């Protein structure tokens with residue numbers, strides 16, 4: 001029998017990734033996991049829920065929590081999104097605050113308005129500042145950003161990174177592991193996510209909507225999976241519904257002669273198959289759910305509740 005004293009210490013904990021919309025939170029989580037789990041886009045407010053990504057190694061397990069961007073809620077959906085941030089912060093052992101280095105010149109205001117309160121409340125947690133998108137700014141800006149944070153806030157670490165180009169991420173992992181509490185694993189080793197496959201399929205479709213459609217349209221869409229039938233004798237069958245807010249948005253989604261929704265189907269299917277590891281038959285339909293973004297009942301149905 002092995003002596004318990006001889007066992008290596010196991011570390012495990014939750015690391016919440018928080019920041020302003022579009023800062024690169026989802027890109028960072030995917031890069032740290034080495035797998036695309038969370039959807040990303042050029043447009044802000046892509047992520048709407050809390051998405052856990054689990055990284056397991058022999059001696060540690062990190063549960064990353066990707067979150068929506070911090071914002072002042074203007075409608076019920078955004079209020080629900082903010083709750084996901086609050087819950088993630090309270091669940092977290094470590095906060096990874098990610099800040100777009102392009103905003104360094106406005107850092108004082110942006111930090112005061114968005115992060116000061118969170119940082120104060122989280123005085124017991126380890127806090128790591130990641131200055132992201134450093135591939136887009138000069139070394140002077142990076143230096144200014146680091147100095148600003150050092151002089152004004154109490155971070156345990158400040159690291160310049162590029163989530164997109166995977167620069168600085170080894171150091172990020174090293175520091176997270178350093179601050180992880182001693183704890184047994186929360187999940188089995190082979191588990192990489194908490195959410196269901198259905199959820200990720202709906203997210204992939206939402207990502208393609210962000211890619212294909214302009215202005216308000218992606219913000220007015222939600223995707224639900226109506227059916228997901230695994231078949232042993234052929235392609236799996238997935239039927240998804242895109243909910244829009246108004247009747248007038250339906251023809252926009254569908255496009256002239258159905259061309260847009262066809263494109264959406266093709267792009268989505270390719271990524272779904274890569275994620276699912278199997279060919280699928282994907283059916284997309286559009287339905288109106290009047291003002292769903294402000295409707296408590298509909299939002300609950302769509303999973304915007306913890």
Ligand SMILES: Nc1nc2c(ncn2[C@@H]2O[C@H](COP(=O)(O)OP(=O)(O)OP(=O)(O)O)[C@@H](O)[C@H]2O)c(=O)[nH]1
Pocket residue numbers: 019020021022023024025026027028039040041042043044045046047048067068069132133134135136161162163164165
């Ligand atoms: N150049 C550059 N672009 C980046 C970097 N990190 C993220 N991006 C880009 O920034 C955009 C937003 O990235 P996301 O990961 O979706 O940002 P997010 O913080 O999750 O955004 P929300 O979910 O909308 O709050 C995408 O176009 C990314 O490719 C980076 O280090 N360098």
Ligand SMILES: [Mg+2]
Pocket residue numbers: 025026027038039040046047067068
């Ligand atoms: Mg995101």
